[in-house]
Amino acid sequence: MIEKKFGYGIIGCGTISKWHAEAAAATGKYDLIAVTDVRKESAERFAEQFHCMAVDSTEELLKRDDIEIISICTPSGFHATDAIKVANAGKHIIIEKPMAITYEQIDDILKACKDHNVKMQVISQMRFKENVLKAKEAIDSGKLGKLVIGDVSMKYFRSQEYYDAGGWRGTWKLDGGGALMNQGIHGIDTLQYLMGPVKSVFAHAKTLARNIEVEDTAVAVVEFANGAIGTITGTTSVYPGIPRKFEIYGTKGSITLVEDTITLWDIEGETEKIKEGDQERKLDSASNPTNFGIEGHIMQLDDMAEALIHNRDPKVNQYEGKKPIE
Template structure:
C-alpha cells in the first residue's frame, strides 16, 4: 500500500518530534515542512530531506501530501486548519486542538464539510499503562467506579515562559498549567471515567506572577456516572513530579505515572496480572515532561499515534482520537476556568 505523505506546519519544539515519529512509521513519509522562520524550516527539512516552505499554503498545493501535522502555537490553528481542510488534507493537530471550544467547533465544521479526518495528539493514550487501565475498565474489573484523579505537579522555569512570546498568554496558549500541560491527563481522566457533569475549581499564579494564565489549579469533579474526582495541576512545583492518573472502584484500584502502571490491584485477580505486577517499577516508555517540556519526551507516543493516523487514511477509517475527543478536554478546562472565575460550580 502506498505510504501516506505528511507535511508539518510549525517546526519549533514539537515539529521535530513529529518528523522523527513519521520517519519511524513504515506507512508514512515526510514530504515537506513549513515554518514562517526560514532557518527553522530549513533545519528540519534538511535533516529529513523534506521540501521546505515558509508559506504553508504553497505546501498545501502538493498532491503527494495527504496528512498535515499542525505544530504551530495552540491559538494559531483554526485558520490554518480551515485552509488544510479546504485543500483536502487530513489534519493531525497537536494538543490542545485550539484554545477554545468555539474555535475548535470551526475546525470540526471545516473538516466535516471537506470530508477529511481530524485527529488530536494525546500520545499518553497510547502508553501501555493507559491501554491496560482502559481495558480493565471495559472488562468491569473496577466494580463501580468511585474516584478518578489527575495530578500534574510540574515545573516550568521563567525561561520556559520567556522562550516564546505566545507562551502563557490567554490568546495563544489559551490557559496555563491545565490548558497547556495538564491537558494530557485531563483527557485520560475523561477517557477512563467518562464525561464530567460538574466542576468546582480554583486557579491562581503561585510562582509566575507575570503570566496571564494559571500556574496552579485545583478542581473538584463530579462525573456523569456519579463518581467523584480531583484535578491538581501546576507549573510551579519544583522539581516537578511524574504526572499521575488514579482510577479507584469498589473492586479495584490502579494508578499510572506518565503512562506506566505504578499500582495495580483487583479483588478478583487474573493470571495475567502477574506480568503487570512484575513490571510495576518500570519507567514510562513515553518519558516525562515534569521539569522540562522536551528533555524527557520520547517520540514513541507520537510514533504510535501517527501510525494510527496513517493507517486510518490507508484503511478509510476514523483515527482513534478524533476532533470531538480532542474537544472534550478543552470543554472541561473551560468549565474549570469559568468556575474559578465565578466561584460557582459549573455544569457541563
C-alpha cells in the first residue's frame, strides 16, 4: 500500500529551511511543491536545489489547493503573522521555535488554529531524542525518587558578526529576546519537559559582550510545580562555546545529558550505570548554529504526517510550544 503524500510548502528559505526540506523528503510522506521568500533569488535558488516551484508571495503559496502543510522558517518576529495567515487559509502548520515572541501573538495563533481546525507542530526536536525519552521515562516512573534539582546550562558562542549578518538577530522586534529566547528555547523546553510545569522564576539578564538590543547572558532560578528547584543558564558570549548540559537529580538517582548523550546515569538499585567521561561528545551547536543533525526534524515531520493520517494532535502542538515561552 502506498502511503499518502501531503502537499507541502515552505515560507522562508533561509538557513533552517534546508532541514525542513530534507526531513520532509526523508519521511517519504511529503511532496514539496512550492516555496517562497521575501528575497526572490533565495526562493529561486532553494527551489532549484530541491526541485520545486518558487512563488512570489505567501499569499500565492496559500492559494494553492495542492498544498496541505506549510513549514514556517521565517525570522521569529514574523512567526505569528505567518502562522495566522496559514491557519486562516486552512493549511496545517510546522513552525520553527519560538512559535511567537509575545503572549498576545500566541493567543492569536491559538485562536486561528482553533477557528480553522488546523493542526500545528512546533519544532522542539530534543523531545524526540532517544536518550531524552529514556530519561523522561525514568523520571515519570519514579525511578529517581522525589525530584530535587533540575538544571540546564547553555554556554554558547555567537560572534558579533553572527548578529550583524542577520539584521533581525538580537532585536526585540524580530528576535523577541536573546540567549534564552533564541538559542536557549530548546533547552528550556527540554528542561520543563523532563521536570514538569514551572511554578515561579526569577532571573538576572544582561547584555555583557555583544552590541545587541537583547540579553546575551541570563541566569534564572526556577521553582517547579512538584517542589523541585533548578537553574537555567544561558549565554551566547563565552568562547569557545560549551555543549548544552541537563542535570536532573532526585532522592534515588541522577541523570545528566550533554546534548542528547547520557553522561551520567546512576539510579539506586539499578546495575546499569554511566559515569561522567564514559561517553564521547556528539555533534553540538555550541559554537556553530548549524552544527546539529537532521534526525529530530525527521521525527517531528513524520509525527506531523502521522497526526494528520490518524486525526490526532502532533506531539508538540501549539499548547506545548507555548510552554517554554511562558
